[in-house]
Amino acid sequence: MSTQVPFFEYPRLWSDDREEFLSIIDNVSSSGGFILQQAVSDFESELANYAGSNYAVGVGNATDGMEIFLEAIGINPGDEIIISSHTMLATASAIRVAGGVPIPVDIGEDNLISIQAIEDAITPNTVGIMPTQLNGRVCDMDSILAIAKKHGLFVVEDAAQALGAKYKGQHAGTFGLASDISFFPAKVLGCLGDAGGVLVNDKDLYHQIFQLHDHGRDVDGEVRRWGRNSRLDNIQAAILSHKLKTYDKVIARRREVAQMYQERLGMLNELQLPAPPNTTSDNFDVYQNYELTADNRDELKVYLGDKGIGTLIQWGGTAVHQFTQLGFDQVLPDTERFFERCIMLPMNVFISNTDVDYICESVTEFYRK
Numbered sequence: 001m002s003t004q005v006p007f008f009e010y011p012r013l014w015s016d017d018r019e020e021f022l023s024i025i026d027n028v029s030s031s032g033g034f035i036l037q038q039a040v041s042d043f044e045s046e047l048a049n050y051a052g053s054n055y056a057v058g059v060g061n062a063t064d065g066m067e068i069f070l071e072a073i074g075i076n077p078g079d080e081i082i083i084s085s086h087t088m089l090a091t092a093s094a095i096r097v098a099g100g101v102p103i104p105v106d107i108g109e110d111n112l113i114s115i116q117a118i119e120d121a122i123t124p125n126t127v128g129i130m131p132t133q134l135n136g137r138v139c140d141m142d143s144i145l146a147i148a149k150k151h152g153l154f155v156v157e158d159a160a161q162a163l164g165a166k167y168k169g170q171h172a173g174t175f176g177l178a179s180d181i182s183f184f185p186a187k188v189l190g191c192l193g194d195a196g197g198v199l200v201n202d203k204d205l206y207h208q209i210f211q212l213h214d215h216g217r218d219v220d221g222e223v224r225r226w227g228r229n230s231r232l233d234n235i236q237a238a239i240l241s242h243k244l245k246t247y248d249k250v251i252a253r254r255r256e257v258a259q260m261y262q263e264r265l266g267m268l269n270e271l272q273l274p275a276p277p278n279t280t281s282d283n284f285d286v287y288q289n290y291e292l293t294a295d296n297r298d299e300l301k302v303y304l305g306d307k308g309i310g311t312l313i314q315w316g317g318t319a320v321h322q323f324t325q326l327g328f329d330q331v332l333p334d335t336e337r338f339f340e341r342c343i344m345l346p347m348n349v350f351i352s353n354t355d356v357d358y359i360c361e362s363v364t365e366f367y368r369k
């Protein structure tokens, strides 16, 4: 039987830590503290502390987090927010739900939002820029912040994929007014269901976000505005606290896998690999995904599938501006070219060095057969 390397083994999220998780679930449940209790406030402090932000708020998922911080900032109908077209549709939908207009733009050479495209997309209606720190890599934030300053725009980050990633030593999620982090199971810091966090520095904005996520109630329990319910469950918070303790080891392993991919596949001209770890001192990447572009991408995917290797094409192969049924009608050539060629190889802590060797041998075999 051929070797099997699934793209991501969801059951192992549970089985690898089953005993610890059972004890965490037992502790939280026995205490009766299911909602907005100690486990959540502890995790919020640990998260803020880890990322170097003044505050963190646990929310139901990262998409809610974006909607909430945009609502807290205050978006008027017609306000445009510039995003990369290579992001989850959630980045755009959050802007829509908060009352604004998402403006997807092309990607640059690093496959993150193009700095030139941001400049070109600014109109009198533009109010903000929301870069996605995609695949665990932070965008060129110096340039983005400079453009924002020049045009009087706010910056918020979709850092759903990037907890722990850094740019010039500063953590993803701490560059703008606020950011969201996702704890979806397959995220670098994943829990056992939906969960998210918002990072924020400004005290006032923190209180608005807190109120919005809990029926308008502030930390003192007083209702101060209309709100909703999007709270982080205590059980998930306790699990996340547990996992945060060893998070840097998880990042280190992912960087090791990225380095192995680079060493074993870097010589293939048919592939364009993501930047390996330590290419520049500016970026510290956490490799949420190992996304590359490849000649004959579709055939490669089938070939690897036949070898028992799981691969994935991000967002099902559709960039945000290609959701024409939602009203988008741009042509973004660099993003479109990218989406004809992109593919993700397995990247997680469940794969072994032998798995990586097998994947790399199979990819090489495909191009050299």
Ligand SMILES: Cc1ncc(COP(=O)(O)O)c(C=O)c1O
Pocket: 061, 062, 063, 064, 087, 088, 090, 091, 132, 134, 158, 160, 161, 181, 182, 183, 184, 195, 196
């Ligand atoms: C870039 C990006 N933004 C937003 C989200 C949404 O996160 P959540 O599923 O926690 O709402 C994701 C999750 O996949 C994502 O990758």
